[in-house]
Amino acid sequence: MKLLFVTSVMLSALLTDFASARHSEKLHRQASKTKYERQDCNCLHGGTCISYHLFSRVKRCLCPQGYSGDRCEIDVEIQCYTGNGEDYRGTKSVNEQNEKCLMWDSALLKRWPYNDGIENAMELGLGKHNYCRNPDGRTKPWCYVRRGYRTFSTFCDLSECQKQATCGQRRFSKYFKIVGGNKAEIESQPWIATIFQYMKRSAYNMFLCGGSLIDPCWVATAAHCFKGRSLDPTQFTVILGKTSLTTDEESEQKFKVERVILHEEFLEEAPNFDNDIALLKIRSSSGQCAEESNVAKTICLPPENLVLNDNFRCEVSGYGKANSSDILYARILKSTNVNLISQSLCREEYYSGRGLNGNMFCAGDPRWKTDACQGDSGGPLVCDYNGRMVLYGIVSWGDGCAKERKPGVYTRVTRYLPWIASHMNGVHFKSFYPPQ
Amino acid sequence: MDFFFWTHFVFLLFLAAHALGLQCYSCDGNSNCLDSQVCQEHQDRCRTTVMTTLTQSGISTYFLKGCDVSGKANNSISYLSKNQVVFLAEEHCESQLCNEETPNVLDVLLARGRQHRPMQCYSCGQAEGTCFNSSLAQMRCSRPGEQCVDITSFTMLEEEFSQDAQHIKGCGQLAHCQEPLGFHNQGSFYLIKCCNASLCNKETEDYKATPLPLNGLTCYSCEGNFSHGCAPNDITQVQCQGSMNQCLEASGIDGISGQSSVVKGCASSSWCDSPYTAIYKNLGAPYTRCCTGELCNNWIVNESTLKPSARSQADHNPTTSSVLLSSSLLLWVAFLLCSENS
Numbered sequence: 001m002k003l004l005f006v007t008s009v010m011l012s013a014l015l016t017d018f019a020s021a022r023h024s025e026k027l028h029r030q031a032s033k034t035k036y037e038r039q040d041c042n043c044l045h046g047g048t049c050i051s052y053h054l055f056s057r058v059k060r061c062l063c064p065q066g067y068s069g070d071r072c073e074i075d076v077e078i079q080c081y082t083g084n085g086e087d088y089r090g091t092k093s094v095n096e097q098n099e100k101c102l103m104w105d106s107a108l109l110k111r112w113p114y115n116d117g118i119e120n121a122m123e124l125g126l127g128k129h130n131y132c133r134n135p136d137g138r139t140k141p142w143c144y145v146r147r148g149y150r151t152f153s154t155f156c157d158l159s160e161c162q163k164q165a166t167c168g169q170r171r172f173s174k175y176f177k178i179v180g181g182n183k184a185e186i187e188s189q190p191w192i193a194t195i196f197q198y199m200k201r202s203a204y205n206m207f208l209c210g211g212s213l214i215d216p217c218w219v220a221t222a223a224h225c226f227k228g229r230s231l232d233p234t235q236f237t238v239i240l241g242k243t244s245l246t247t248d249e250e251s252e253q254k255f256k257v258e259r260v261i262l263h264e265e266f267l268e269e270a271p272n273f274d275n276d277i278a279l280l281k282i283r284s285s286s287g288q289c290a291e292e293s294n295v296a297k298t299i300c301l302p303p304e305n306l307v308l309n310d311n312f313r314c315e316v317s318g319y320g321k322a323n324s325s326d327i328l329y330a331r332i333l334k335s336t337n338v339n340l341i342s343q344s345l346c347r348e349e350y351y352s353g354r355g356l357n358g359n360m361f362c363a364g365d366p367r368w369k370t371d372a373c374q375g376d377s378g379g380p381l382v383c384d385y386n387g388r389m390v391l392y393g394i395v396s397w398g399d400g401c402a403k404e405r406k407p408g409v410y411t412r413v414t415r416y417l418p419w420i421a422s423h424m425n426g427v428h429f430k431s432f433y434p435p436q
Numbered sequence: 437m438d439f440f441f442w443t444h445f446v447f448l449l450f451l452a453a454h455a456l457g458l459q460c461y462s463c464d465g466n467s468n469c470l471d472s473q474v475c476q477e478h479q480d481r482c483r484t485t486v487m488t489t490l491t492q493s494g495i496s497t498y499f500l501k502g503c504d505v506s507g508k509a510n511n512s513i514s515y516l517s518k519n520q521v522v523f524l525a526e527e528h529c530e531s532q533l534c535n536e537e538t539p540n541v542l543d544v545l546l547a548r549g550r551q552h553r554p555m556q557c558y559s560c561g562q563a564e565g566t567c568f569n570s571s572l573a574q575m576r577c578s579r580p581g582e583q584c585v586d587i588t589s590f591t592m593l594e595e596e597f598s599q600d601a602q603h604i605k606g607c608g609q610l611a612h613c614q615e616p617l618g619f620h621n622q623g624s625f626y627l628i629k630c631c632n633a634s635l636c637n638k639e640t641e642d643y644k645a646t647p648l649p650l651n652g653l654t655c656y657s658c659e660g661n662f663s664h665g666c667a668p669n670d671i672t673q674v675q676c677q678g679s680m681n682q683c684l685e686a687s688g689i690d691g692i693s694g695q696s697s698v699v700k701g702c703a704s705s706s707w708c709d710s711p712y713t714a715i716y717k718n719l720g721a722p723y724t725r726c727c728t729g730e731l732c733n734n735w736i737v738n739e740s741t742l743k744p745s746a747r748s749q750a751d752h753n754p755t756t757s758s759v760l761l762s763s764s765l766l767l768w769v770a771f772l773l774c775s776e777n778s
Binding site: 048049050051052053054055056058060062063068070128129 | 466483485487489491493494495496498500504511513517518522524525526563564587589591599600601626715716
């Protein structure tokens, strides 16, 4: 009986512990639950996260055209890989001998090192599909195939993508002027893109804005270019390699726009444009992105922490008006030098009361002789960084053009690198930076 | 002696089970789970939410299981989202680990062939941009008993990371869905319509862009507890729209915090005794009252006016069971000592 008594006391102590442990666990769970309620679905490639209120707010990614998968991680269209293909997320599913790949969740792969069930399957791109992947750092994407009763891992029928264009390099550079300036050769600004909108009523393509080629498939521009316009991508055209808007050149490349992505927090109300940035995904009628040439090259994106000194000399270029009073745009590519202006000087002196914030910066000619002007919007402000040209700003707004103490205001691109990365294929993104 | 030992052991086990309360399977991901969780005091149901998407390349299923509050109902819908068919289903049950089974979408697909008179419904999703009159797609419902449904739900507060699936048309089996079910207050709008004839859910109205006409009734509107959300200063008035011609007030347990919570607004009479206040507002064991007079939903003004059914749930806190546990143990020890003496 004594023994029983001792055990019962021990048990009761144990139980009391249990009850208190349970109480603390509860608090913990409550915290994590709240976290879940607010969780993002982490949709990639510009997918939208939607939640179903009637079903405990269960969430799901709604993928844009060309992407699929639970997080829109699968690129339905890509046909090649970069590097060793670690980041390949396409849909090729046959090996070099044209044998069909096994599903990564196949029961046959349960004992193999790579399958749908391993811990970081999602990050490695493995799932309920049989697409080629390279989860273990081999030389190119591969998959398992079945021959008779045996399973083999074999390389896939995929080739490497054409070498990445070397961003921010040009054949020669000349400094020209936009307002009151001279014609610039397109070779000096091979990353500049022209965006046209088809006007149904008058049946012609109207020049809308400039832009910058940041990837063979993507053009960065200003969100305000689309202010009050329909965002139907089919009405827009992007042309690369244009020296003059009015003449068609043999070397120019023409693209349809697949997607128009405005910054979600773009503010179009006065007194300024906040988050004035947009991305266009381009593709030619034959399904290709931009091909590198002397008149079409990508511009590097700046490193995230890059802050250039005040008075640093950069270039801005565009096809806009030569004077703010002109009615017609210059229609030919012009380029000019501008100096970066101290943020506090611009915020407090030049544009006080206009809500100038860290998403913007000012640049102008020290003698107020040249400037970007209407029609240059969306175009690039590029600066030399470590021997490469980087896209430091996007032409956004300003009072008049080349007016004294009224410099041009530009979108600060370094603020938007995560935003750009989230909407583009993060994979290619690494190769956009200039070498350190 | 042995007999004593075992009865005591069983008694102890019983006490342990009581202290642990309801357990439910719990998971959140692409595979069904066998993990379980112990529910909080205010949670007395297990829930299974399953979302299955069907594409040309295959099926993907997402499981969300766990504890929940009482007062909700089983619902399911299916609709066309771009090139996918999305099935959503939610089930509730109340015994230990009862949410093991999941609504199986494959059964549903197999059932399709066997059905005598399949229902055709219009299907679209506002987030997908397909809810326009000119481009409404049609789908065939797969379960017997399914109706054509039209669900609008939106809140004025933007969520941080996701947007509501504001408007969905498709097939569904929704609880209490005969008359249109509607509720709105200053922060949210819900309207659920079901119909039983093929292609009867055609109407494509955007209740956010063009609100329904006012019906002349004004009700009090608030959501939250008595210190935040439904404090006297928080209560506003809202002009009722369309068929939402009653004033509603409901009190219950907030599903997340376990605190008493209140909801006020305009509702259709069909909504009043439906489970949708519990579902949309995550309000456990709700006590709901509807009335028809101007600003008549004014009974609940502070903790003391809450209905007992709600309070008894709120009072059921951890200390109660601990006290019970320790007192039972004391009794048991006393009993043991007595039996030894004798």
